Structure formats: C-alpha cells, structure tokens
Amino acid sequence: MPVPDWLEGRGGQPESYCHRQMVDAVRYLVAGGDTWRAPPTDFPAWDRVYAFFLRGRTNI
Template sequence: MTDTEWAAVRAALPVPAWLEGRGGQPEGYCHRQMVDAVRYLVAGGITWRSMPADFPAWDRVYAFFRRWRDKGWTAEFHDRLRDRIREAGGRDREPTAGIIDAQSVKAAASVPAASRGFDGGKKVNGRKRHIVVDTLGLLLAVVVTAASVNDREAG
C-alpha cells in the first residue's frame, strides 16, 4: 500500500479505545502492517499459515482480523470507504438504487449438507451468493444461501 493510500485508509479506520482514554492495552503491531497482511492474504488467496515472513506471525494477523470481524469493524471500515467514494463522485452517501445478482457455486464435500442445495436451472449442487451493489458497482450487501433458494426469496 502506498503512503497516499494509507493516508486515506488510516482516516477511515476505527480509533482504538486506548488512544481515546477508554482503557485497554496498546496493540503490539502497526495497523498498516496488519491491513497489508490481510490484503496480501485476500489478493493471493493463500491460507493463514502461508503468510510470508515479511508480515507479522500468521496467528497475530488472524487474531487481528477475527477481532475486527467479530466487532463489526471490518464492515464499518468498508462502509466508510464506500461513503467516501460516493461523495467524491458527487453522490449522496446513501444510495437510492441497487442492483441484485446471484451466482450458484459448487460446494466442496466438506460443506455441510444442511447449507447446500441443488439449483435446477444451473444444475449446481452447492450454495448461492446474492450480491447487492449500488449504481457505481460498490458493494452494499452479500447473502449466502443454499443453491435451492430462489432469487425472489433471497432478495
């Protein structure tokens, strides 16, 4: 991540409690290192344990990611960045229109049968992801269902 990108990202990150005097312990790693590590993992499609030695230990990066995900900070961070892009494009922060699409994907054998289904139209046994984007193509919502759920019910 370039310094310019980091400046934009840093302003959108939630402020840790210990910096605002609400208690807690300072974190042991820089947020930039952690965000870079998670971006590397997602972009490369690698496993957590395959994290290169240039980043903090994989278990620390995973703990960082898990904490942010569980507290809802990942979604909040995404929404803040989306709002900034919409405002930079001269649009309202909240979109007034959305586009819904669905895609059926095969599920691995390790996926529980209770969360899988058969999509008769696509001839796929697996799951279906339903995605809602605004008119700029920015993500608003994602729902994963069994492939047997039709698009009207999921929408």
C-alpha cells in the same frame, strides 16, 4: 479498520504492530488466497493478523 480498545478507553495496552503492517498482511492473504498460517516472514505472526481481520470483520 478496527479501533484499538485502549484508544476507546476500554483498557488494554497498545498493539505491538502498526495497522499498516496488519492491513498489508490481510490484503496479501485475502487477495492471494494463501492460508492464514503461511504468511511471508515480512508480516506479523499469522494469529495476530487473523485476530485483526476478525475484529475488523465484526465491526462492519
């Protein structure tokens, strides 16, 4: 899971969504094969979830 920039001392601000919501959204979208732009309303906005996914993917 990506570490937020503000925790590593690189500036920025705290994220507006908890990591649990983001991980749940990524798992739902990847497992279900749904499009990134059409998540259920229970999850954060699709662009934030996708950015979280990309951050985690590049840290591997």
